[in-house]
Amino acid sequence: MSDKEADTSVAVHDLIARRWSPRAFDADVALDPERVRALLEAARWAPSFGNTQPARYLVGLRGDDTFERILGALAEGNRSWAHRAGALLVGCARVRNEKGGVPYAEYGVGLSAENLALQAVADGLAVHQMAGFDADTVRREFALPDEITPLVAIAVGVTADPEVLGDERAVTRETAPRRRIALAEFAFSGTWGEATYPA
Numbered sequence: 001m002s003d004k005e006a007d008t009s010v011a012v013h014d015l016i017a018r019r020w021s022p023r024a025f026d027a028d029v030a031l032d033p034e035r036v037r038a039l040l041e042a043a044r045w046a047p048s049f050g051n052t053q054p055a056r057y058l059v060g061l062r063g064d065d066t067f068e069r070i071l072g073a074l075a076e077g078n079r080s081w082a083h084r085a086g087a088l089l090v091g092c093a094r095v096r097n098e099k100g101g102v103p104y105a106e107y108g109v110g111l112s113a114e115n116l117a118l119q120a121v122a123d124g125l126a127v128h129q130m131a132g133f134d135a136d137t138v139r140r141e142f143a144l145p146d147e148i149t150p151l152v153a154i155a156v157g158v159t160a161d162p163e164v165l166g167d168e169r170a171v172t173r174e175t176a177p178r179r180r181i182a183l184a185e186f187a188f189s190g191t192w193g194e195a196t197y198p199a
């Protein structure tokens with residue numbers, strides 16, 4: 001088991017155990033648009049409240065104009081590594097439709113993004129989601145309609161040697177084991193706080 005693999009009390013699906021959010025992407029690997037298509041198909045088939053399907057994506061491939069404009073909207077800390085990704089996306093929520101407000105729109109984008117991330121793992125890719133971007137810049141750059149809310153930027157690519165990150169602190173963070181709260185603090189039965197699985 002690599003340090004990045006999820007440490008679970010029982011086996012979970014390999015795709016879930018192996019998904020993580022790298023920052024070291026391989027700038028020498030370009031992403032074929034057909035590989036990105038598969039990710040978007042996975043994302044498109046996520047469940048949503050009343051099948052309202054609120055998720056939408058902006059999609060840029062490294063080298064194209066959309067990629068550059070998404071990159072330009074990222075917070076500096078994210079831009080410093082995300083420029084090596086093969087694709088940059090922005091996950092958006094359609095928060096209103098013909099019938100009014102869309103309930104659970106953000107929840108729908110989250111479900112869709114996780115589908116995308118797991119499909120990426122299945123296809124030998126990795127995904128890193130980012131809240132660190134300027135939503136107003138995205139709104140302006142891509143002329144988003146009012147009912148569309150940009151929620152998350154997503155870097156997609158092939159992982160690289162952590163050394164590409166350059167500084168030591170970034171490399172240490174990239175190679176550190178991933179951590180989660182214990183299952184005993186996560187699932188309760190009887191009374192809130194009473195662990196379903198104490199160990």
Ligand SMILES: Cc1cc2nc3c(=O)[nH]c(=O)nc-3n(C[C@H](O)[C@H](O)[C@H](O)COP(=O)(O)O)c2cc1C
Pocket residue numbers: 019020021022078128129130131132133152178
């Ligand atoms: C909605 C959301 C926003 C995030 N924003 C950022 C971000 O701006 N920059 C960053 O480096 N990581 C960001 N992350 C990545 C998380 O830090 C990461 O998923 C978390 O530490 C768990 O690590 P893992 O994905 O490797 O399991 C974000 C993740 C999510 C789901």
